[in-house]
Amino acid sequence: MNEVLIYAVVSLGTIGLVSAVILFFVAQKFKVFEDPRINEVEEVLPSANCGGCGYAGCHAFAENIVKAENMEGFNCPVGGAEVMQKVAAVLGLVAEIAEPMIAVVRCNGSFSNSPKKVQYDGIATCASASVLYAGEGGCSFGCLGLGDCVTACNFDAIYINPETGLPEVNSKCVACGACVEACPRDIIELRYLGKKERRIYVSCVNEEKGAPAKKNCAVACIGCAKCFDVCPFDAIVMKNNRAYIDYEKCKLCRKCVEVCPTNAIHEINFPLRKLVVKEESVKATTQETAMKVATPEKQENNTKES
Amino acid sequence: MKTFQLGGVHPPENKLSSEAKIEKLALPKQVTVPVGQQLGAPSIPIVAKGDLVKVGQLIAKASGFISAHIHSPVSGKVFKIDETYDTSGFRRPSIIINVEGDEWMESIDRNDEIRREIKLDSKQIIDKINEMGIVGLGGATFPSFVKLLVPDGKKIDFLIINGVECEPYLTSDHRLMLEKGEEMLIGVSILMKALKTEKALIGIENNKPDAIENLEKLANKFTGISVHPLKVKYPQGGEKQLIKALTGREVPAGKLPLEVGCVVNNVGTAFAVYEAVQKNKPLFERVVTVTGKSVKKPSNFLVRIGTPIKELIEAAHGFPEDTGKIISGGPMMGKAVLSTEIPVVKGTSGILLMPDVESKRKESNTCIRCAKCVSVCPMGLEPFLLAKTAKLGKFDIVEKELVMDCIECGSCAYTCPSNLPLLDFIRLGKNKVGQIIRNRNQK
Numbered sequence: 001m002n003e004v005l006i007y008a009v010v011s012l013g014t015i016g017l018v019s020a021v022i023l024f025f026v027a028q029k030f031k032v033f034e035d036p037r038i039n040e041v042e043e044v045l046p047s048a049n050c051g052g053c054g055y056a057g058c059h060a061f062a063e064n065i066v067k068a069e070n071m072e073g074f075n076c077p078v079g080g081a082e083v084m085q086k087v088a089a090v091l092g093l094v095a096e097i098a099e100p101m102i103a104v105v106r107c108n109g110s111f112s113n114s115p116k117k118v119q120y121d122g123i124a125t126c127a128s129a130s131v132l133y134a135g136e137g138g139c140s141f142g143c144l145g146l147g148d149c150v151t152a153c154n155f156d157a158i159y160i161n162p163e164t165g166l167p168e169v170n171s172k173c174v175a176c177g178a179c180v181e182a183c184p185r186d187i188i189e190l191r192y193l194g195k196k197e198r199r200i201y202v203s204c205v206n207e208e209k210g211a212p213a214k215k216n217c218a219v220a221c222i223g224c225a226k227c228f229d230v231c232p233f234d235a236i237v238m239k240n241n242r243a244y245i246d247y248e249k250c251k252l253c254r255k256c257v258e259v260c261p262t263n264a265i266h267e268i269n270f271p272l273r274k275l276v277v278k279e280e281s282v283k284a285t286t287q288e289t290a291m292k293v294a295t296p297e298k299q300e301n302n303t304k305e306s
Numbered sequence: 307m308k309t310f311q312l313g314g315v316h317p318p319e320n321k322l323s324s325e326a327k328i329e330k331l332a333l334p335k336q337v338t339v340p341v342g343q344q345l346g347a348p349s350i351p352i353v354a355k356g357d358l359v360k361v362g363q364l365i366a367k368a369s370g371f372i373s374a375h376i377h378s379p380v381s382g383k384v385f386k387i388d389e390t391y392d393t394s395g396f397r398r399p400s401i402i403i404n405v406e407g408d409e410w411m412e413s414i415d416r417n418d419e420i421r422r423e424i425k426l427d428s429k430q431i432i433d434k435i436n437e438m439g440i441v442g443l444g445g446a447t448f449p450s451f452v453k454l455l456v457p458d459g460k461k462i463d464f465l466i467i468n469g470v471e472c473e474p475y476l477t478s479d480h481r482l483m484l485e486k487g488e489e490m491l492i493g494v495s496i497l498m499k500a501l502k503t504e505k506a507l508i509g510i511e512n513n514k515p516d517a518i519e520n521l522e523k524l525a526n527k528f529t530g531i532s533v534h535p536l537k538v539k540y541p542q543g544g545e546k547q548l549i550k551a552l553t554g555r556e557v558p559a560g561k562l563p564l565e566v567g568c569v570v571n572n573v574g575t576a577f578a579v580y581e582a583v584q585k586n587k588p589l590f591e592r593v594v595t596v597t598g599k600s601v602k603k604p605s606n607f608l609v610r611i612g613t614p615i616k617e618l619i620e621a622a623h624g625f626p627e628d629t630g631k632i633i634s635g636g637p638m639m640g641k642a643v644l645s646t647e648i649p650v651v652k653g654t655s656g657i658l659l660m661p662d663v664e665s666k667r668k669e670s671n672t673c674i675r676c677a678k679c680v681s682v683c684p685m686g687l688e689p690f691l692l693a694k695t696a697k698l699g700k701f702d703i704v705e706k707e708l709v710m711d712c713i714e715c716g717s718c719a720y721t722c723p724s725n726l727p728l729l730d731f732i733r734l735g736k737n738k739v740g741q742i743i744r745n746r747n748q749k
Contacts (some may be wrong), residue, residue: 132394134394140396
């Protein structure tokens with residue numbers, strides 16, 4: 001009986017010892033060195049794994065930034081400057097402060113601006129609807145309002161306003177760019193958040209000529225180039241019958257907003273203008289053009305995305 | 307009686323206009339001729355604003371190999387070359403012509419006499435078909451001459467003529483077979499000569515006994531043409547299904563019918579070929595069915611390309627009040643149109659006015675895993691799986707499950723007891739996978 005026990009203990013012990021020795025050498029041979037700083041950096045990162053930095057998740061970002069040994073081109077949009085400074089501290093580098101950004105929806109074809117002409121009853125994804133037809137309002141560039149951007153957002157930062165049928169971005173937006181990618185019509189764009197969160201942009205991506213564009217939507221950019229002419233900073237580019245404001249060049253002077261005949265240019269978070277009502281503008285004022293003078297509608301626009 | 311084995315459904319036929327003779331529709335005041343009517347590259351306009359054109363004059367040239375010439379359907383003055391709305395509401399370049407009189411090109415033989423003698427040889431026929439802008443009139447609008455160019459080393463055993471018309475409601479091919487049977491058969495002989503093949507099989511579903519009888523009688527006068535009645539089953543008019551039904555051969559996944567020695571053409575195309583080769587007449591008019599349960603006078607019209615569809619509806623005694631959807635094509639594969647201003651194009655086989663009650667989608671429930679969609683899929687795919695994976699965005703699986711073989715016949719969505727929008731998701735998946743494959747090939 002005792003003998004059996006001894007045999008068992010000795011044989012198992014020997015196997016264990018031999019395995020340990022083999023494993024020791026194998027471990028030495030196949031050792032994978034991982035920079036401990038990778039883990040440190042990863043701990044600082046927000047762990048959202050959103051891909052907004054351009055890498056597949058936070059670990060990949062940490063890996064790449066440690067490997068690169070410099071901060072150039074690396075930015076965590078979720079964490080912003082604060083997190084990047086912490087990352088820099090871990091790596092012993094100086095953080096570059098990237099301008100914070102936000103997603104901007106460049107379409108104002110709401111139910112009232114671009115009334116429904118047809119009814120879509122297919123599956124509720126923009127990806128499918130965009131290949132099937134132009135859109136309920138008739139504009140083949142505008143927002144379909146089926147919310148692929150909402151599905152793509154990991155931060156609960158974008159939602160469809162039931163009153164306008166358009167997506168709106170709130171302050172939770174971290175500019176990860178998921179909605180930009182999801183939108184089949186390239187309506188959403190990342191722009192600078194701006195000083196005091198003030199922004200000016202053309203809220204239309206339509207490339208049609210003026211007449212058919214206006215027919216489909218009251219606030220379409222008709223490519224008249226008035227804003228292009230008035231801009232003192234060459235920030236406006238005219239291409240494919242539409243204006244585009246380069247956010248890197250724009251100095252937020254608001255001159256373009258005033259001249260736009262269709263109110264396609266939006267200003268966000270600016271103080272209200274003085275109520276100077278010109279006679280001619282009163283004549284021309286419809287519900288839409290009334291946005292030029294400060295009206296409740298404009299205020300609504302101002303609060304949008306704030 | 308023959309049919310294809312795999313899958314298929316039996317939607318109500320509703321061939322309301324099968325007794326209505328083909329009528330010539332009066333000329334419209336203005337026609338809109340889109341330059342992108344065919345599958346492949348859009349044509350390039352060669353006329354300018356203010357030019358006077360005659361019926362049958364070339365107005366847009368083919369660009370690239372897979373493309374087709376476009377001829378003026380009317381005589382008159384080019385009003386402008388501008389973008390107009392297509393079926394889906396997208397703006398596409400078109401040539402708009404104001405109609406003045408009806409002056410035809412002198413080269414077109416307008417005599418009603420049937421020209422039986424085929425003078426041209428194979429190459430000349432193919433060139434003529436190309437020159438006259440003939441495209442497949444079954445709906446896909448694939449340029450016909452491309453199909454006739456058989457690569458070296460391949461032999462065509464059968465020319466298959468598609469007279470199935472398996473889409474419910476549509477009767478344009480049916481009427482053509484009845485009224486223009488002999489011309490159509492001469493067209494078939496021309497195609498046989500072009501392909502250098504001895505055998506042509508005409509497949510017709512047995513819900514058109516009059517057409518079968520008519521063609522069988524006429525086919526005796528021709529050598530090598532035989533008429534085959536087929537059991538009614540949708541989608542028998544699909545190229546691959548028809549080849550399977552008539553010859554028992556199966557076209558491999560991702561390959562063309564050429565691979566199994568077959569070329570398929572529609573009866574409408576055969577008739578257009580007859581007119582092109584024997585009468586020198588370009589493709590500028592076609593038979594369009596205007597139908598629907600509430601339509602007062604379901605009809606078949608011979609329409610010039612570019613006529614707005616509202617004129618056709620007007621000629622069928624107007625809009626029924628309960629119209630919920632206007633569909634270009636049949637109820638299974640047709641496309642809802644956004645406006646009645648859109649023109650008839652080479653691929654328009656019918657205009658269907660669906661009553662409001664029928665056109666509404668039923669509320670969908672969850673999948674109950676009954677596998678009905680699998681059993682009806684004529685391509686042997688698993689629609690529920692394709693739809694599910696496409697919905698989840700797992701396009702690698704969608705591709706692996708052969709979504710590109712889907713012919714979008716809609717049998718799965720038709721049969722689904724839970725009313726799931728299967729085809730919508732599959733089409734989405736097909737679209738995305740197509741993009742992925744194109745991107746991969748570019749690299």
